[in-house]
Amino acid sequence: MDWKVVYVKPRTEKKVESALLKMGIKAYCPVVTEIHQWSDRKKKVQVPILKSYVFVQPIDQELDMVFQVPHVVRYLFWLGKHAVVRDNEIKTMQNWLTASTNIQPVVEGIKPGDRIDIKTGPFKGEKGLVKEIGKNRIQLLLLDLDMKITLDRN
Structure with missing residues (x-):
């Protein structure tokens, strides 16, 4: 089943995902862990990789229920129809974000522009x-x- 894209108010992506999941609507907000530094400490913070967007997989009866969640603005449209993200694209993104492979770049002989x-x-x-x-x-x-x-x- 394909996913739709919901545009949300800035910095509310994780809250919207959580609220949609509580309502029983399948939602996904891809995040990465970054280290943020303040004057007194460093902290690992999960940050959405797509600012102001959350992927949802509502059934037809749930399309309007998405708007019951605070901070949801609208669906994303493409050519007059709901923008669609294929399920395999979401799975690929999840695989990238959860890959535990240790990447060791080989830099000998590589220069900018290659x-x-x-x-x-x-x-x-x-x-x-x-x-x-x-x-x-x-x-x-x-x-x-x-x-x-x-x-x-x-």
Whole structure:
């Protein structure tokens, strides 16, 4: 079954997902863990990767129930119809976010501007463009996904 996309007020993605799940409507808000630093401490924080968007999988009778949740603004539309995300695309995103593979980039001979094929890890099979190589990290642009990732060197 395909997923629909709901636009929500900024910084309410996780609250909306939780409320929809409590109502019995299947919802998914993809998050990543980031380390945020304040003046007195560092803390791991789960941050949505798609700001102001939550994926929902309501049955036809539940389409309007989504609006009972505070902070839901509207459905996302494409060409006059509800925007649809295929189930396999959601599963691929979940796999990327939960992949426990330890990515060890090989940087010998690679320089900014090089195009590379990713052979292992959650982005296996994707093509990337080396954007920047720093002392402790590498930035890649994933061309097909229109996404930038940063790999830390350990």
